[in-house]
Amino acid sequence: MRMRLAPVFLGSLARRRMATLFSLVAIVLGVALGMAVQAVHEAALSEFGHGLRTLAGQADLQVLGPRGGFDEALYPLLAAAPEVADASPVVEIDARLAGREDSLSIQGVDLFSLARVTPRLLPRAADEGERFAALADDALFLTEGARRALGVKVGDVLHFQAGSGRLALRVAGDLPGLEDGRRLAVMDIAGAQWHFGRLGRLTRIDLRLHDGVAPDAARAALQARLPAGVVVTLPEAAEDEAANLSRAYRVNLTLLAAIALLTGGFLVFSAQALSVVRRRTEFAFLRAVGLARRTLFGWLLAEGAAVGLAGGVLGVALGHALAWGALAVLGGDLG
Numbered sequence: 001m002r003m004r005l006a007p008v009f010l011g012s013l014a015r016r017r018m019a020t021l022f023s024l025v026a027i028v029l030g031v032a033l034g035m036a037v038q039a040v041h042e043a044a045l046s047e048f049g050h051g052l053r054t055l056a057g058q059a060d061l062q063v064l065g066p067r068g069g070f071d072e073a074l075y076p077l078l079a080a081a082p083e084v085a086d087a088s089p090v091v092e093i094d095a096r097l098a099g100r101e102d103s104l105s106i107q108g109v110d111l112f113s114l115a116r117v118t119p120r121l122l123p124r125a126a127d128e129g130e131r132f133a134a135l136a137d138d139a140l141f142l143t144e145g146a147r148r149a150l151g152v153k154v155g156d157v158l159h160f161q162a163g164s165g166r167l168a169l170r171v172a173g174d175l176p177g178l179e180d181g182r183r184l185a186v187m188d189i190a191g192a193q194w195h196f197g198r199l200g201r202l203t204r205i206d207l208r209l210h211d212g213v214a215p216d217a218a219r220a221a222l223q224a225r226l227p228a229g230v231v232v233t234l235p236e237a238a239e240d241e242a243a244n245l246s247r248a249y250r251v252n253l254t255l256l257a258a259i260a261l262l263t264g265g266f267l268v269f270s271a272q273a274l275s276v277v278r279r280r281t282e283f284a285f286l287r288a289v290g291l292a293r294r295t296l297f298g299w300l301l302a303e304g305a306a307v308g309l310a311g312g313v314l315g316v317a318l319g320h321a322l323a324w325g326a327l328a329v330l331g332g333d334l335g
Contacts, residue, residue, distance in 0.1 A: 032316075034257040062232070068201070088207075104150070106185045121177060138168070141186045145182050162196055
């Protein structure tokens with residue numbers, strides 16, 4: 001008896017094509033938006049964390065200062081500390097491209113210490129015969145993702161806005177250790193300081209400790225030697241800080257997705273309630289031929305569950321497609 005009723009309810013869905021389609025679309029859009037937001041959140045945080053771990057390399061500790069950087073005189077002080085095996089100074093610059101709206105993240109590095117602390121950032125000159133090409137003050141080494149995004153190749157010249165003037169830097173090679181699509185460039189630290197007005201300033205110092213030295217103990221000892229505003233942190237702390245900084249943004253997007261999902265649910269409920277009112281004659285006939293109230297209610301639930309299941313499956317697929325498209329256009333760091 002119960003299975004014989006299946007054509008009745010399936011036929012009802014077919015007769016109410018527009019209402020069924022409306023409910024299906026509402027579910028698909030709500031689920032898709034929720035899935036897309038969640039997938040983008042996870043991908044963005046994973047990408048950002050991976051980028052921070054890559055930049056930290058083998059560093060056990062990082063010395064960070066205010067936005068304007070700190071005195072480079074702290075570098076020899078820290079490098080000579082008994083707890084420190086190697087120290088790598090870094091100048092981070094968000095360089096604005098001349099005549100364009102976008103910018104490029106440039107890491108000014110000391111190539112000799114970089115090989116011992118963060119070898120994945122080592123540049124490779126296009127002309128392998130030029131052993132000291134990486135030390136040229138106008139040489140810039142770009143990741144594949146940066147070259148693709150900027151539409152340049154090795155040998156081209158990039159123009160940056162530096163103060164009130166323009167600065168021309170030559171694309172001299174690539175970064176073979178970074179092949180994940182990140183937009184990043186590396187140049188010699190002396191050239192970066194000179195060209196971008198950062199003489200005597202550092203943004204970060206990566207520290208690799210001697211074997212057997214506890215990072216927490218070394219952090220406390222080194223912190224005591226530093227001035228106010230300069231802190232020693234674990235590389236993992238930067239990931240937590242990034243997650244905290246983006247928490248409000250992620251919560252807002254999650255709430256928007258939840259509102260869309262709830263709105264879709266409300267629309268589906270309204271459509272189903274209206275359908276029940278319109279089908280009172282049909283239900284009265286089924287009750288008259290002996291269909292129990294519980295059975296009728298169960299079939300109505302099954303009818304709604306079928307629409308919900310179809311909408312949920314399509315919504316998950318669409319959500320992943322939207323997330324993939326957003327990440328493909330904006331990149332893993334969302335631009």
